[in-house]
Amino acid sequence: MKHFIPLFILFIFLLSCSSDSNIESNVHKDSNDKRNKLYESELFSLDLTFGSEQYGTKDEYLLVSPYEFVANCKDEIIVPDEGKIKVFNKFGKGIKIIGRQGQGPGEFEGSPRPFLSPNGYLLVLSSESNNRYYNLFTPDYDFIEKKSFLNSLLLQEHLKMKGFDINDVKNIFKAYPLSITEKIYTLRLLGEYEMFLLLIYESADNLVCLLHVTHPRIIITSKKGVLSSQYLGDFLWGVLPGRRIYYVNTDEDKNDGQSGSYYTIHIRSIDTNEDIIITHKFTPFPVPEDFGTSKEAGLQEFYSIVKERKYFPSVFTLTNDRNYIFVYTTFEYEKYKETENSKKEQNVHADVFDADEGEFIGIFNLRSGFGTIQNGYGYTQLQDDEGFAVIARCKIHPSVYGK
Numbered sequence: 001m002k003h004f005i006p007l008f009i010l011f012i013f014l015l016s017c018s019s020d021s022n023i024e025s026n027v028h029k030d031s032n033d034k035r036n037k038l039y040e041s042e043l044f045s046l047d048l049t050f051g052s053e054q055y056g057t058k059d060e061y062l063l064v065s066p067y068e069f070v071a072n073c074k075d076e077i078i079v080p081d082e083g084k085i086k087v088f089n090k091f092g093k094g095i096k097i098i099g100r101q102g103q104g105p106g107e108f109e110g111s112p113r114p115f116l117s118p119n120g121y122l123l124v125l126s127s128e129s130n131n132r133y134y135n136l137f138t139p140d141y142d143f144i145e146k147k148s149f150l151n152s153l154l155l156q157e158h159l160k161m162k163g164f165d166i167n168d169v170k171n172i173f174k175a176y177p178l179s180i181t182e183k184i185y186t187l188r189l190l191g192e193y194e195m196f197l198l199l200i201y202e203s204a205d206n207l208v209c210l211l212h213v214t215h216p217r218i219i220i221t222s223k224k225g226v227l228s229s230q231y232l233g234d235f236l237w238g239v240l241p242g243r244r245i246y247y248v249n250t251d252e253d254k255n256d257g258q259s260g261s262y263y264t265i266h267i268r269s270i271d272t273n274e275d276i277i278i279t280h281k282f283t284p285f286p287v288p289e290d291f292g293t294s295k296e297a298g299l300q301e302f303y304s305i306v307k308e309r310k311y312f313p314s315v316f317t318l319t320n321d322r323n324y325i326f327v328y329t330t331f332e333y334e335k336y337k338e339t340e341n342s343k344k345e346q347n348v349h350a351d352v353f354d355a356d357e358g359e360f361i362g363i364f365n366l367r368s369g370f371g372t373i374q375n376g377y378g379y380t381q382l383q384d385d386e387g388f389a390v391i392a393r394c395k396i397h398p399s400v401y402g403k
Helices: 034-038 153-161 297-309 330-342
Strands: 002-006 044-050 077-081 084-088 094-098 112-116 122-126 133-137 143-148 169-177 183-190 195-202 207-214 218-220 226-228 235-240 244-249 254-256 260-269 274-282 315-321 324-329 349-354 359-365 372-374 377-383 389-396
Touching: 044 377, 077 112, 077 389, 084 112, 112 169, 122 169, 133 169, 153 195, 153 207, 169 235, 183 235, 195 218, 207 244, 218 297, 226 297, 235 315, 244 315, 260 324, 274 349, 274 359, 315 372
Parallel strands: none
Antiparallel strands: 002 274, 044 389, 077 084, 084 094, 112 122, 122 133, 133 143, 169 183, 183 195, 195 207, 218 226, 235 244, 244 260, 254 260, 260 274, 315 324, 324 349, 349 359, 372 377, 377 389
16 A cells, blocks of 8 residues: 655665576586576576686686675676775676775775665765765766765754764764765764664755654663664665655554554655655564573663564565665565575565555565666675685566566
8 A cells, every 4th residue: 555645844695596598608507506506586597697717707806705786777786895896897897996995085994885876876985984984986987076974064063953963973874876966875873862863865055854763773771782683673775766765664564463564665755755655564573482592681681672572673675676676574584594594495585666656566586685686687696616706697587577
């Protein structure tokens, strides 16, 4: 069901693909390879593998420990690895190295984390600074600027107005560029008794707090300790074409014994504040009676809070491909972990929604799931025959998109 409400004040998993598809020459095809058993789904066809010498990757583009990679509308794959960003074209060939370790313009303190806008601008956070610094690049990867979020006078004024100061900001968790001068980001703000999450839109001359909520994933204990766990919940979000964002706040989960359990997706316009709300039924995963095995005193309060809620949060993670939103529920993820541990067949499903229509398309068995999806392709990290890291790309069947 969906409602239109105007607002005025907002794992990497292993991948399963089909083994009987047309496979490009640099995709390893060995019937005895155990990894090919993952590629048995009518919904996917293995399209490309790259990143190691076995698949033709050379020199500085060889992958060591890639993570949080993303793909743009040109099917270029942007991969953080070895303290820099390695860019590959749609054929898996390395075309550019962005940045290096350091504190200068275009350089990264710690592990870089890339975020893409729908129009191709690239913003890279620096983990060593709690993501407080960012580098901005054009769609062609030319350096634009390096700045600190916390140096913004607009942000400082907003925090002061709300009774906080810049020292209360614990980190910037995610940030997307909308243009050269616009960005949208979430920050974690430490209060006296709770951790807050702020969703901020900022341009050169304007700042709007789209959402200010208690962070569902983090609690401040009675002894002023800070605990963070996905078992408490999460605030998950991303950017859609058309200057929109989407998000799930698991604190909005509804668990009713008679009507069922529902999670809520918000699709919100950055410019008009129109909020399209989609509520969707899901199968809740009960918190087992034996949840929490550690005897550590500091964790007992956390265990008690989770057990009192009776059910785990609805959504574990989500991603989008253009206007299509893929939602992975905690319930199915728990099943995945159980089957992974027992070496049984993996069984992870995604609820897929069309954000333009505000409608549910269907639930699809992804067998393992994708962290990154773009232009009808899903991406995941694997290992080659010698154990080196590679990235695999699979073509997703049009039926997943309701076509």
